[in-house]
Amino acid sequence: MATPSNQPLARGYQLQNYTIAKLLSAGGFSIVYLAHDEHDYPVAIKEYLPNSLALRKEGVAVQAVSEEHIALFRHGLKCFFEEGKTLARIQHPNIVRVLNFFRANDTVYMVMEYERGRTLQKEIQINHEREGVDEKLIRSVFFNLLNGLREVHLNKLLHLDIKPANIYIRKDGSPVLLDFGSARQSLTAEQSRLTPMYTPGFAAPEQYRKKEQLGPWTDIYGVGASMFACIAGTAPQPADGREKEDKVQRLEQAYGDRYSPELLALIHQCLEIDHEKRPQSVLQIQKLLLEPGSVPRKKGSLIHMIKRKMDRIDSPETRRSIMKFTVFQESRKGGRQYNQDRYGYSYSRDALLLVVADGMGGHLHGEVAAQITVELLSDQFQKKATPIIHNPNEFLHDALLRCHDAIYNYAITHHLIEVPRTTIVACIIQDGIVYWAHVGDSRFYLIRNGQTIAQTRDHSKVRKLVDAGIITEEEEALYHAEKNKIYNCLGGSLLPEIDIGGKVSLNDSDAILLCTDGFWGSLSAAEINHFLSSFPVLFSVPQLMDRAELRGGAHSDNLTALAINWHENTEFDDTEAFVSTQNLDINTISTHIDDQSFMTAPEISEDDIEKAIAEIQAAINKYSK
Structure with a gap:
């Protein structure tokens, strides 16, 4: 093996x-x-x-x-x-x-x-079921945490990713700030395949665009968002959306009977969209945290409290099951001059969209068709997931037709000789059920306990030969001379035949794979099944990618895979690729689209590496005395 x-x-x-x-x-x-x-x-x-x-x-x-x-x-x-x-x-x-x-x-x-203890994120999950994190704990944790953050700022540094998952509470109750993440953040600017440098909901507005406005106030926004999550159990609305329409809940309206007005006012001050209106230093926040808060407003009657609790239980935020999944996505150009594949995923609190598009290399501007498809499909999801898609199959059908029209209109507007074309495979997951659709030969797989529960059928000439019994799938289809010829796509002059898949309930640890023909074309069904059943997608998909690229040789096609493991009972809170929507605001949509842009990174020599290690060792020796 x-x-x-x-x-x-x-x-x-x-x-x-x-x-x-x-x-x-x-x-x-x-x-x-x-x-x-x-x-x-x-x-x-x-x-x-x-x-x-x-x-x-x-x-x-x-x-x-x-x-x-x-x-x-x-x-x-x-x-x-x-x-x-x-x-x-x-x-x-x-x-x-x-x-x-x-x-x-x-x-x-x-x-x-x-460090021994647990993250503030875990603390929020535990306490949110009991009406939120205690105010004394919030004040204590953040006052002490700001001591460390002040030291960071005195060194003319910024953290830029303050959130509950990066705040660790030791067993003695003292906090420690983790994961400065400067490596991942900087590398993102050079290599788009890695995760974004900010966390939606906890990132300040200036992190999305105006880098010259970054300062201590940027970290202060993250502090405010983290305190907000301690009370509301969820991150506030992402800052880029707030600039268009601010929907952040006023905490005093819902939580004024449990928290002092001074603490709630401080949180909203830290969350000001205009960075000049926020506290400009951590010392300002610490002074306010030290001041004793006034008594929360008088609680309502017992009947009112019970009603509020029942409303909370039956609210859209808690009615639906929380999604938990581990995601892996990667694309390689193979032996081609450039990559025409595009892919991405978006999720609300209750729904998840996965999409992979393969721009057709035999036609001009295939990458444009793929890019339009992924971006428009994601845009439609952001508009329709409120927080669920009310009819997933209808959504997929209508959205793909809209993508087809957008590609055609792009060609007309830009006076292209021919209309760009792309294959597409997409799926929606909500309420623990997966729905899928495809056009062309990009594939969807659902793997469970060593069995392929569902797989799309290619819109290709070879698939028709297999269905007719003229050739066998395993022995001949993989190597057939016309295996790349398809009769259905988005773009072109004909309306696409959109193949709507089934409706399958997911089990814990199910693997879902969306991929292009450059990925599956050199792999057997048994290989895909074996690896996705035996190992998490974080490890199995890169291995399959290696095999496919190696077998494709110098003239291999672009190859792209987007895969998840679905989780119901398992937890992977400390894994970067693990996603839980438990603390996601009902109005929040998180989108991750990879445009495959490529930049040339500055060269670093062996001497540079050794010099950098020596500098770090010297710093450790100097500052640990």
């Missing part, structure tokens, strides 16, 4: 003077382990390993996936060093402490103090 790409280092593996104990978290950018040093002292070790740029194919060594990714991989190293240097020069009890930084296995590792 082949070893999945980027699987974590094995338990018991000796990494210099550290012994790996277990995996703590795994995301698209790094893997974090619990380990013990030679004195059995527990530490957390963060390994630089971006899934879209590097692979661990055999043993423990890490390699860039291709020659073109070497520069980006090394630029990521440089950014990872910046995070190490940032943390190494700050020694504060409320900031995660860096103990060591070294190079091994052709990548780099950052060793940090291992």
Whole structure:
């Protein structure tokens, strides 16, 4: 059995003077382990390993996936060093402490103090069921956390990703600020396949566009949003949406009987859209947190309290089941000059959209057709998911027809010789049920316990030959000379035949895969089934991607895959790729679209790497005295 790409280092593996104990978290950018040093002292070790740029194919060594990714991989190293240097020069009890930084296995590792406790996000989830986090705890946690943040700002640095998931509460109740994430944030500007540099709901308006306006007030917005989540149980409306129409709930209206008016007013002051109206330093917030709050307004009658509790239980925010899933997405250009595939996903509190489009290379501007399709489908989802899609099959059918018309209109407007064309596969998940539709030969798979529960049927000439019994699927279809010829697509002069799939209830750990023919065309059904059944998508899909690209050779097609594992009972709170909509506001839509833009990263040499490591070690030695 082949070893999945980027699987974590094995338990018991000796990494210099550290012994790996277990995996703590795994995301698209790094893997974090619990380990013990030679004195059995527990530490957390963060390994630089971006899934879209590097692979661990055999043993423990890490390699860039291709020659073109070497520069980006090394630029990521440089950014990872910046995070190490940032943390190494700050020694504060409320900031995660860096103990060591070294190079091994052709990548780099950052060793940090291992903290025992739980995230503020978990604290919110526990306490929200009991009417919210206690005001005394909010004041204590954030007053002490701001001591650490003040030290960050004094060093002329910004965190830029303050949120409950990055605030850890030790067992003694003291908070520590985690994951400065400067590496992932900087790398995003160079490599669009990684996650955005901000977290919707907790990011300030200036993080979306006006970078020159960033300052301590930007982190203060994140502090306010985190305190908001402690009370409301959900993040406030994303800042970019607030600038169009501010729908942020006034906390005093719903929670004025449990929290002091001073605390609620402070939170809204931190959440001002205009950065000049927010507190300009953490000291201002700390002074207000120290002042005793006045008594909350008098509670209503017992009947009123019961009614409010029942309204809360039956509200749209709590009526539907919370979605939990792990997502992985990647696209490679293969042997082609450029990538015409596009993909993305969007989700509200109660509905999830996945979409993959394959711009047809035999026609001009295929990438334009694919881009229009993904963006327009996502736009329609944002408008119609309120927070559910009322008729998913109808939505998919109408939205794909709208995409077809938009591509045709684009061609007319831009006086193109021919209309761009693309295949498309998309699915909607809500209430634990998946619905899907496709046009062309991009595929949808639903895999459960070693079985393919559902799979789309290609709109291709070869598929017709298989259905007619003229050729066999496994033996001949994969290698047929006309396997890439399809008779149905978006764009072109004919209306598309939109194939609406079934309606299937999901089980815990089900795997859903959307992919282009460049991905599945070199893989057998048994391979896809085996890997998606045996391993999480974070590990299985990169392995399948490697196989498909290798078999495609120098002339391989673009290959793209977007996959999720559905979760009902399992939790992966510390994994970057894990998504839970429990704390997502009912009016919030989170969208992740990859446009496959490619930028050339600045080169970093071996000497640069060694110099950066030496600087970090020097900073650790200097500031830990």
